[in-house]
Amino acid sequence: MMNAQIQEREQTVSPRAEALYWQATLERDTRADGAFFFAVKSTQVYCRPSCPARRPLRKNTLFFSTRREAEQQGFRPCRRCKPNEIPAAVRIVQRAAQVLGSDVDEAVNIAELARRVGVKTEALRRAFRQQAGLTPKELAAALRLRKFKKLLREGSSITDALYATGYGSSSRVYERSDAHLGMTPATYQKGGKGMKIRYTTAKSSLGQVLVAATERGVSAVYLGDATEKLVKELREEYTRAEITPANGAFTQWVEEIVARTEGSAPRRELPLDLQATAFQRRVWQELQRIPRGTTRTYSQIARAVGKPRAVRAVARACATNPVSIVVPCHRVVRADGNLAGYRWGLSRKERLLERERA
Numbered sequence: 001m002m003n004a005q006i007q008e009r010e011q012t013v014s015p016r017a018e019a020l021y022w023q024a025t026l027e028r029d030t031r032a033d034g035a036f037f038f039a040v041k042s043t044q045v046y047c048r049p050s051c052p053a054r055r056p057l058r059k060n061t062l063f064f065s066t067r068r069e070a071e072q073q074g075f076r077p078c079r080r081c082k083p084n085e086i087p088a089a090v091r092i093v094q095r096a097a098q099v100l101g102s103d104v105d106e107a108v109n110i111a112e113l114a115r116r117v118g119v120k121t122e123a124l125r126r127a128f129r130q131q132a133g134l135t136p137k138e139l140a141a142a143l144r145l146r147k148f149k150k151l152l153r154e155g156s157s158i159t160d161a162l163y164a165t166g167y168g169s170s171s172r173v174y175e176r177s178d179a180h181l182g183m184t185p186a187t188y189q190k191g192g193k194g195m196k197i198r199y200t201t202a203k204s205s206l207g208q209v210l211v212a213a214t215e216r217g218v219s220a221v222y223l224g225d226a227t228e229k230l231v232k233e234l235r236e237e238y239t240r241a242e243i244t245p246a247n248g249a250f251t252q253w254v255e256e257i258v259a260r261t262e263g264s265a266p267r268r269e270l271p272l273d274l275q276a277t278a279f280q281r282r283v284w285q286e287l288q289r290i291p292r293g294t295t296r297t298y299s300q301i302a303r304a305v306g307k308p309r310a311v312r313a314v315a316r317a318c319a320t321n322p323v324s325i326v327v328p329c330h331r332v333v334r335a336d337g338n339l340a341g342y343r344w345g346l347s348r349k350e351r352l353l354e355r356e357r358a
């Protein structure tokens with residue numbers, strides 16, 4: 001009985017990622033913490049990559065992008081590495097962001113910042129190195145920048161602020177996959193072959209909202225005036241998928257998406273099931289980090305994904321985002337403040353941004 005149950009478990013990362021993750025697991029690489037979790041079939045426990053415990057056999061190991069996925073498949077958090085708690089380094093960086101963001105003084109030195117965060121200087125340096133890939137020298141330089149602190153005050157994350165001010169490390173081995181993104185890797189072929197998509201539509205003050213989803217998560221969110229036209233677009237985008245009406249399924253997801261359309265803050269996680277290239281996925285994840293009520297430019301996003309010259313590719317990735325609202329591509333504007341385009345109409349983009357700022 002038990003065995004049959006275990007064999008049904010499936011990891012949620014691609015084969016390419018799997019090889020990288022196994023290597024990181026063997027090396028107990030702290031830089032990979034947060035990027036994925038590994039689970040051990042024989043002990044039914046899941047861990048961070050850096051867990052000090054003995055390494056499992058390869059054949060007993062599964063990898064997950066988020067801890068939720070590991071838990072959904074019945075794995076328990078390890079007591080040694082506590083993968084269900086925020087790592088100390090992340091806490092330190094978060095606290096540092098608060099201090100820096102609240103402080104209007106021009107320059108802060110590392111020792112002073114460490115004192116105010118309540119840790120030793122070396123611990124602060126280590127946390128930044130782990131979380132943002134910064135050398136102590138780069139960290140010191142960033143702290144002297146007015147712009148860096150201004151971004152933090154405006155609600156950017158440390159990593160976003162570092163990228164925007166040119167200190168972001170583009171050599172990070174792992175893509176951060178924040179648990180709240182809940183994006184599953186693309187396992188589908190072109191045209192959505194093999195996907196079973198169900199859709200439903202709902203009314204919002206921005207018009208009709210079409211929400212399409214698979215068993216694994218939301219795969220399309222379209223906005224428009226006429227329901228039939230949105231369904232037609234869905235069929236054109238997923239020409240080879242099986243598409244049927246949802247008949248009342250996933251109503252909570254629909255409610256959440258409509259609420260966000262009206263400008264509400266997210267209230268529940270929305271798992272996504274998207275077909276995407278690695279680049280699109282990185283851009284879309286970056287878009288999900290733009291705080292509500294703020295905007296970014298295409299070049300800021302390009303820098304944030306470590307490809308400062310790929311501005312046009314970023315714009316294309318924004319334009320091809322299949323899940324509007326959930327991946328907030330409406331929060332990207334041109335450098336001169338011009339709203340640029342929006343697949344669902346500029347006036348909708350304008351109204352969305354207004355509501356989120358309110």
Ligand SMILES: [Zn+2]
Pocket residue numbers: 046047048051052053078079080081082
């Ligand atoms: Zn562990």
